[in-house]
Amino acid sequence: MGPVNSATWSLLLDGAEIILREEGYASLTSRRIAERVGIKQQLTYYYFRTMDELMVAAFRRLSKRELARLQSALSSDFPLHEFWSVCSNAGDARLISEFMALAHRSEGVKREVVDFIERSRRMHTRAIAKSIKNARKKSGIAALSPVALAFLTTSIALALTRESALGIRSAHREILDLVKQGLSALEPDAAQTKEPIRRFR
Amino acid sequence: MGPVNSATWSLLLDGAEIILREEGYASLTSRRIAERVGIKQQLTYYYFRTMDELMVAAFRRLSKRELARLQSALSSDFPLHEFWSVCSNAGDARLISEFMALAHRSEGVKREVVDFIERSRRMHTRAIAKSIKNARKKSGIAALSPVALAFLTTSIALALTRESALGIRSAHREILDLVKQGLSALEPDAAQTKEPIRRFR
DNA sequence: GTCTATACACCGATAGAC
DNA sequence: GTCTATCGGTGTATAGAC
Numbered sequence: 001m002g003p004v005n006s007a008t009w010s011l012l013l014d015g016a017e018i019i020l021r022e023e024g025y026a027s028l029t030s031r032r033i034a035e036r037v038g039i040k041q042q043l044t045y046y047y048f049r050t051m052d053e054l055m056v057a058a059f060r061r062l063s064k065r066e067l068a069r070l071q072s073a074l075s076s077d078f079p080l081h082e083f084w085s086v087c088s089n090a091g092d093a094r095l096i097s098e099f100m101a102l103a104h105r106s107e108g109v110k111r112e113v114v115d116f117i118e119r120s121r122r123m124h125t126r127a128i129a130k131s132i133k134n135a136r137k138k139s140g141i142a143a144l145s146p147v148a149l150a151f152l153t154t155s156i157a158l159a160l161t162r163e164s165a166l167g168i169r170s171a172h173r174e175i176l177d178l179v180k181q182g183l184s185a186l187e188p189d190a191a192q193t194k195e196p197i198r199r200f201r
Numbered sequence: 202m203g204p205v206n207s208a209t210w211s212l213l214l215d216g217a218e219i220i221l222r223e224e225g226y227a228s229l230t231s232r233r234i235a236e237r238v239g240i241k242q243q244l245t246y247y248y249f250r251t252m253d254e255l256m257v258a259a260f261r262r263l264s265k266r267e268l269a270r271l272q273s274a275l276s277s278d279f280p281l282h283e284f285w286s287v288c289s290n291a292g293d294a295r296l297i298s299e300f301m302a303l304a305h306r307s308e309g310v311k312r313e314v315v316d317f318i319e320r321s322r323r324m325h326t327r328a329i330a331k332s333i334k335n336a337r338k339k340s341g342i343a344a345l346s347p348v349a350l351a352f353l354t355t356s357i358a359l360a361l362t363r364e365s366a367l368g369i370r371s372a373h374r375e376i377l378d379l380v381k382q383g384l385s386a387l388e389p390d391a392a393q394t395k396e397p398i399r400r401f402r
Numbered sequence: 403g404t405c406t407a408t409a410c411a412c413c414g415a416t417a418g419a420c
Numbered sequence: 421g422t423c424t425a426t427c428g429g430t431g432t433a434t435a436g437a438c
Contacts (some may be wrong), residue, residue, distance in 0.1 A: 075380060097302075101302050110367065166304060230430080
């Protein structure tokens with residue numbers, strides 16, 4: 001069994017991410033990955049016992065990276081604005097949504113995905129709670145609990161990216177304005193210092 | 202080429218739906234469908250030229266049925282409550298989400314999916330607009346345009362079903378109460394006459 | 403309309419040479 | 421650690437008998 005984090009090990013996971021992004025999980029095969037990164041198919045089984053193990057490893061690496069990215073967003077000057085920006089990244093959203101689909105087909109992947117969602121929601125919730133407490137004048141948004149706001153934010157980000165990928169645009173502009181308004185209510189200074197978030201046309 | 206809407210033709214699409222629901226789109230193969238409904242694999246190609254054609258036909262049939270279901274919901278006494286109830290049906294949500302994933306891999310499916318989303322959103326938007334106009338006292342919810350409310354409703358329904366399928370429950374109770382409250386603001390009489398919607402524990 | 407037979411490509415996975 | 425060779429299984433799709 002090949003060593004974790006070695007060069008070829010990482011290369012295989014890189015290939016897995018590329019395939020998932022570009023072609024979806026149905027094309028996530030050892031042959032396709034190997035072909036994409038220029039190695040022999042059978043080498044896959046030196047580093048991973050089964051394809052399922054590879055998928056779990058791929059998501060675990062992605063999850064680690066994504067949680068670090070979210071954590072660093074939450075450590076910035078405008079945590080909620082930055083968190084939203086990370087959530088709205090189309091490439092990673094696509095990747096995570098492919099893994100969510102895979103979660104229905106692999107117990108191992110499912111465990112990791114659930115763990116990731118719960119962790120990121122907890123982080124997000126704590127940050128929202130802090131922002132609400134710090135906000136000078138309470139806006140109507142504080143009628144909702146932090147965890148509900150966290151759920152809504154990520155749900156909206158995912159729906160926007162998914163529909164954008166299909167070419168659907170109806171209501172997007174208004175929803176985006178609404179989110180921006182909500183974020184600015186919780187982080188008032190961000191509106192002046194940062195340019196408007198414009199991720200969807 | 203076998204006749205559309207014949208018994209075996211329908212049987213094949215039934216099988217396709219079952220496979221999609223139970224195993225996801227990666228398992229949507231002619232062998233698996235045929236095995237599931239008890240016919241020979243090769244017969245698939247008497248009714249459909251390619252698997253892609255079968256998928257498009259399957260979604261078209263589902264889309265028709267679903268739009269009819271939504272339309273009939275909107276013709277009921279409490280259109281928005283009923284629409285929400287249909288959207289929150291776990292089985293159909295799963296099916297539609299599998300087709301959305303398939304849309305990334307098939308131009309034909311993509312066209313049908315986009316058409317379905319746009320049609321259902323238009324129907325939903327019109328119904329919301331009508332309810333807002335009819336509502337006696339305007340609630341805070343009317344600050345949002347009908348199409349934005351339509352987007353939010355379906356996004357929330359999809360996110361709730363997806364997370365429920367994974368076993369995640371955080372914030373669900375509160376979000377469900379929020380939706381119920383919004384629906385009741387637009388359709389005030391429904392609260393008394395119908396029992397509370399309780400689709401997620 | 404449904405069947406058998408069959409083509410050819412791709413899949414996961416293993417054995418063993420170097 | 422990477423390679424060649426190879427297995428049995430499954431995938432789409434076609435030809436042709438009944």
